Amino acid sequence: MAGQALVTGPEPRPDPGSFRDPDNQVYYAGGEVRRGLRGAAVADWRALAATGFFGRLVRAGTICRTEPVDPGDPGFEVTLRHQPIPFISYPYEWTFSMLRDAALLHLEVLAEALSEQISTKDGSAYNLQWRGATPTFIDIGSFERLREGEPWAGYRQFCQTLLYPLLLTAHTGVDFQPWLRAQIDGIEAGQLRRLLRGRAAWRAGVLKHVRLPDALQRRTAGTSSRQMAGELKSAGFSTELIRATIRGLQRLIGKLEWQPPASHWESYRQTCGYSAADRAAKLAFVDRALAGRERELVLDLGANDGAYAQVAARHARQVVAVEGDHPVTDALYRRLRAEGERRVLPLVMDLADPSPGGGWRSVERAPFLGRHPADAVLALALVHHLAIGRNVPLPQLVDLLAALGRELVVEFVEPADPMAQRLLASKPAGLFGDYHREAFERELARRFMIARREPLPSGTRILYAAVPRG
């Protein structure tokens, strides 16, 4: 369910990720996100719309606002309109605490639904999106009428895309993001069992939710899910057992914690030694550059602790704060969540290796670049990391910044700056002869008009506010 930038245009355009259920398809038309329903999906929607929990959770923002369109679009029995999500993101771009809160939200929605004879067909992390630091359940098509006596069909998917990634990071310290990025269906029980060995095999949730399903799967693989559901039903399975499983998962997930090693924070402090005067000047510069009108979307690339993203949020409906350091991004998320922030969405991503397209035909999950063009891009203390740290040529770097959004607020760190010197010290001498202010300004002027230029008090950093040419 794409944000405003992707839903414009009069012609219906199917969502590339919505093809698995022919009775339930998401598409974009007339500047709106729509869902067309046919067959059994119509009865499921009517049953859902008649419940009390649905309206209550929509009003609370827990479920995406959805209403019927009358008259509907041709080809469908019922057409729904969804409130657009400001910026689509994927679980491999979320932090540990974000994934944990998304998992808890999914369970909360399911528990509420079960109380009114509704269940969900799946349990995917992709059922959830974000408004700022607040998760919301978007997959209205996932709701179906409860079939009493059958197990929750989404349990395995919930484990693979939500629980197992959390267990992996909580119990081993290994980041889950690369696993989710590489496997659209998440981590399999057999894979995680091999990863959680020794003491980790006996940590919370592993025996019950990893080793047991894996062992049972190997013994029952010849039985179809439908046959198994029927056998369990006739053996006395009841919805109360689903509720008991949900309560157990809520207790388990609520207790999962991830703490990066203390050495990480020591190393982080050494690389963030900005003076108070520089920081105050940068905050004021960003505020001035964006003041005057409200923008739809601002990207803050290399967002660090989110201070500049929060200044930008005064002038934008949504700010996406992208940071490559997982613990820093997680700390930012927890602070934003505690503040109830709905305008700043933190994402963890290495900008030298941004999320590619994924899934079927590589379009089911959109690549980060070009996902949503932004009204403005902040790139503060970023250029030297990419240009020196990752050997990205300045022309390519400026081209990327121009492709991501219209206006630009960018900081150039001169080679004489202590942080630039640290990066240069680990590189072969003479490799960065074209990394200097004149070359950067020349490249910037190729794509932008420089509206304002301001050296920071430290004397080795310059801020630019720029607007696109033409």
Place this chain on the structure above:
Amino acid sequence: MDLAYLDAGSGSQLAMAVVAGFAGTMVAVRMWWRRLLGGVRRLARRSSGAEPAAGSAPGSSDREG
């Protein structure tokens, strides 16, 4: 059997009963017990010649992919 034809969700469904606690475990035990009894009955019928030979059951000869 080709792995592509195995249903990866059946084990999770059974596991879901067990992780639900004592009542769920009893459901799983009851299900296995019924399977066991069913297997014994089939064997007994086969040995008395009342059931067709093994291999002719529906779905057991899928080799075409």
